[in-house]
Amino acid sequence: MRFVKGHGTENDFVILPDPDGVLDLTADAVVRLCDRRAGIGADGILRVVRTKAMDLGDIDGSGGTEALDGAEWFMDYRNADGSIAEMCGNGVRVFARYLVDSGLAAPGEWDIATRGGLKHVTLGPSGDVSVDMGTPVPLGPGEASLAGAVFRGERVSMGNPHLACPVYLPVAALDLSRAPEFDPQAFPDGVNVEFYRPVGERHLEMRVYERGSGETRSCGTGTVAAAVAAAAGTTGPGEWTVDVLGGRLTVTLDGGTSHLRGPAVLVAEGETRPGWI
Numbered sequence: 001m002r003f004v005k006g007h008g009t010e011n012d013f014v015i016l017p018d019p020d021g022v023l024d025l026t027a028d029a030v031v032r033l034c035d036r037r038a039g040i041g042a043d044g045i046l047r048v049v050r051t052k053a054m055d056l057g058d059i060d061g062s063g064g065t066e067a068l069d070g071a072e073w074f075m076d077y078r079n080a081d082g083s084i085a086e087m088c089g090n091g092v093r094v095f096a097r098y099l100v101d102s103g104l105a106a107p108g109e110w111d112i113a114t115r116g117g118l119k120h121v122t123l124g125p126s127g128d129v130s131v132d133m134g135t136p137v138p139l140g141p142g143e144a145s146l147a148g149a150v151f152r153g154e155r156v157s158m159g160n161p162h163l164a165c166p167v168y169l170p171v172a173a174l175d176l177s178r179a180p181e182f183d184p185q186a187f188p189d190g191v192n193v194e195f196y197r198p199v200g201e202r203h204l205e206m207r208v209y210e211r212g213s214g215e216t217r218s219c220g221t222g223t224v225a226a227a228v229a230a231a232a233g234t235t236g237p238g239e240w241t242v243d244v245l246g247g248r249l250t251v252t253l254d255g256g257t258s259h260l261r262g263p264a265v266l267v268a269e270g271e272t273r274p275g276w277i
């Protein structure tokens, strides 16, 4: 199986080119590929499939996949534990960089299909990748706890679920070696939990514990959720700088949609040994 390895602010992915959708990517195979000791190691998988080769059922409530028709390529995103997520903000940027780097798309702007709908990306032959992340949906207050301490924040849907909690000490002080606990009635599909601290004018530092992947060094959807929470549960307008463990991302809120910009880097490519998976 051919693979490429890449990351966006150190949120890292194994990219699996599968244009015709012939790969039977089981949850077990995802777990093995993402294993950092016995596998390649990653926070998640990006399977690269032609949209027309995907069987997505009724993804948009219209009885078909019409909502994704405008995009040639579909990002089939999986978390490291094998679960499926609706969207991945860093993933879609790395996916776009892969398409351009491998000659499957030209630099410029176009849509990528995801389970969270079409995402419009903008990129040159090298450098940063921007994506229109769509309209964040603030859902009101929520809470999670970490080692018995309760953190209150804002629930935000970015297609996938987030709880963005302000903290008042440097985020480096948090112990994220264990998963935050939350009320499953409040988050029936699980939740990605962000901890953010304002460090300047529209400037945050943030750490994240991701659903299905554990603590990661960055989360694109999470940075947008944190900016929305820091903007007092509004969608802007304003440009936010968000420092994560793996680097810096820029989030732009315009009162409607949101944009995420930052690096997306491909670092290696190879082939798994026959029979390993």
Ligand SMILES: N[C@@H](CCC[C@H](N)C(=O)O)C(=O)O
Pocket (backbone or CB within 6 Å): 011, 044, 079, 084, 085, 086, 087, 088, 089, 090, 091, 160, 161, 192, 210, 211, 212, 213, 216, 218, 219, 220, 221, 222
């Ligand atoms: N790291 C991603 C989010 C990946 C999905 C998430 N773990 C979930 O289950 O919702 C990002 O950059 O947005």
